[in-house]
Amino acid sequence: MAWVDWWGAGGVPVSLMLGLVAWMPARWALGMVEMWLRARLDARAEREERATMLAVAGALQEGGAAARFAEGQPSWIFYKNTVSSRPALDPGEAA
Known part of the structure; x- marks a missing residue:
């Protein structure tokens, strides 16, 4: 029995089987892109959230x-220290 006969066994057309074989890699590729x-x-x-937080911390005057x-x-804390010689904005991840 040839592979064409085996794929077409049971009344399933060969074109449908080839379509399914082509559909599986396409679905895998779409999953990777997603x-x-x-x-x-x-x-x-x-x-964008970090940039917004830096802008808010930079707007603190004192x-x-x-x-x-x-x-x-708390997921992010930005501290502005005007007294010390450290950088004005000290981004750090909250514990």
């Missing part, structure tokens, strides 16, 4: 702190 796009969008959103909360917990 994962890459999700990672890129998440990274861009995080950069020093102070600005915090960003995620799910009820």
